[in-house]
Amino acid sequence: MKNNSLAALNNHLFEALERVQQASPEELEQEISRAKTVSDIGDKIIRNAALGLKAVEILGKTEVPSELRIETVHGQNQI
Numbered sequence: 001m002k003n004n005s006l007a008a009l010n011n012h013l014f015e016a017l018e019r020v021q022q023a024s025p026e027e028l029e030q031e032i033s034r035a036k037t038v039s040d041i042g043d044k045i046i047r048n049a050a051l052g053l054k055a056v057e058i059l060g061k062t063e064v065p066s067e068l069r070i071e072t073v074h075g076q077n078q079i
Contacts, residue, residue: 012038016034019031
């Protein structure tokens, strides 16, 4: 099962950055293009999550849906 969490997105963004940093001159253009794509998709995911949190605020809910939670290293949920 895939991990479609904001924490997983954060990991993907850092992995894309690492690939750009470690790319050979021949690979650099392709890795930059790939990183831009990951970043663009990540931006949309983050905006969607922000919209979900705004909806939670507006509806006055006290519990944040699990899809919008961010896990810490210790498995504790934040937000």
